[in-house]
Amino acid sequence: MARRSEFQQIADLFAPLAASAPGALGLKDDAALLVPPAGQQLVVTVDAILSGVHYLPDDPPDLVARKLVRVNLSDLAAMGATPAGMLLACAFPRDCSDAWVEAFAAGLALDVVEFGCPVIGGDTVATPGPATFSLTALGWAPMGQALLRRGAKAGDLIAVTGTIGDGAVGLWAAQGRLTGLGVPEDACAALAARYHLPQPRLVIGQALRGLASAAMDISDGLVQDLGHVCAASGVCAEIRLEAVPLSAALQVAREHTHIADELVLTGGDDYELLLTIPPENWPEVEARLGPLAPTVIGLCREDDSAAETVRVLDRQGQPMQLAATGWQHF
């Protein structure tokens, strides 16, 4: 079967993802147009992913696409923004089949609908290297109300949404490294799903505008990312290992194989929100979010240059020594 040409691929596979956005101009113009809602400011971010680095070459293409979308929407969630559209630059390997691209576009289509976030622009090229994608996500937040990494103060609660460590252990599951150890299949599947399909915490981020003093999403490991919030805000942090929320699947897996606390604290790919919240705002957080309220894991402290920026207390209340704090790309 002849492969689709560049223009045919756009018309067949990507233009339908733009159908709900008149300003996308059918992906047929030089640029897309977006009308700013009154009183809102633009929130914009970009992330790149690479086959063999950010996802496994054999990962299903629909999940690759959806993870790409969600990793970016997670950044919008961390700012408290509402998604408005995305632009996608794709470098497909020269031997990439039409079927792979079709499945990739089908994955995109699901998340375009799920998050109400149309594809409003893009570019596709052929590469002799690994598949490489970059996605730019655009959203809106009420003027002056976006959540930032700066803003945490000594005494603020440190909280996280969902559960931590599933991304890192989910990678093991996706790689088959939990197979044959007696870990139940449903736990493996749940962990792999957390690696493949993060859940951007858009609703929570939006609900916490005006309540959280700082926010970011946890992509490179809890301790490292908390260090970024501390550096931006000029505070230190102390968190308690036993307070860090773990999923049922991770707890089950841990009964069958060793999963180091360090992996939970420093593994990447969780895409949960890390929040600092002034204690006086906590009742309102619980009132707004109910069962979705984040879990408190520690406190911000005065910056004390004698101590490490992020201190983790183990189950005996002693500071842990962590060999590394998180993921760096190079």
Next chain:
Amino acid sequence: MARRSEFQQIADLFAPLAASAPGALGLKDDAALLVPPAGQQLVVTVDAILSGVHYLPDDPPDLVARKLVRVNLSDLAAMGATPAGMLLACAFPRDCSDAWVEAFAAGLALDVVEFGCPVIGGDTVATPGPATFSLTALGWAPMGQALLRRGAKAGDLIAVTGTIGDGAVGLWAAQGRLTGLGVPEDACAALAARYHLPQPRLVIGQALRGLASAAMDISDGLVQDLGHVCAASGVCAEIRLEAVPLSAALQVAREHTHIADELVLTGGDDYELLLTIPPENWPEVEARLGPLAPTVIGLCREDDSAAETVRVLDRQGQPMQLAATGWQHF
């Protein structure tokens, strides 16, 4: 020398490019913020480039960066927009030196100033493949006044800015294929510069809001791109080869080596604007632009499904047969 870490690279090389944009948050947050100017709509585009495909692996890194910027700003120019910021996703080869990245960032820095367009976000990853970059350019245009590809009507003049064909012949010059043929060095240098450093026609695009009926930038070849305008607008086009403006450098080069008319008509990389202009607006176009006024090369005609969409008349007034109309990536 130890290579810079990911975070050090951002702090040392890219954060300075964000200094003029408070909403970039020092490239230290999850996303960037932009405040929409009153009465303006957002114009946004993305383009990807790849070493060995869109530029030569030995091209100076500062020129690679600046071409990437300019190719995207050319899309904003084609919409009549004013640049506001850009986001850059970089996949650097693992063996890419700090010096290469520094020179790349230095090139960016020049164009950030030249076009008043700060880097407000980005992502960097390491790749085992060729260097791959994608740039998202953001701009603003008065609500409802952006120039689109649709809108050309039968009877409208077809015009181009600058000169055509220099990009394609400039690639030859950059590859050394004009060397030893007697082409004067200054002509070779001028042509290579046109390939390496396109000039986004921002001022012209902005001036033609309300005057041009359609616009796009010429990146994949004049005839193919004119076909896109025709398809979007539902018209046909007839242009005259002898009216297509050629640079002095290209005319000199042509005295020494064969440069086919087809190459001028279908070669890519010119990044001039292709415009359709109702004849009654032409005096105002000349009044606004003076010596920068585009050159009329033909006319839009009624869509006549019996004829080809774009007809090029040769110097004898006969329709030319073109083997291909322009560049496709795959």
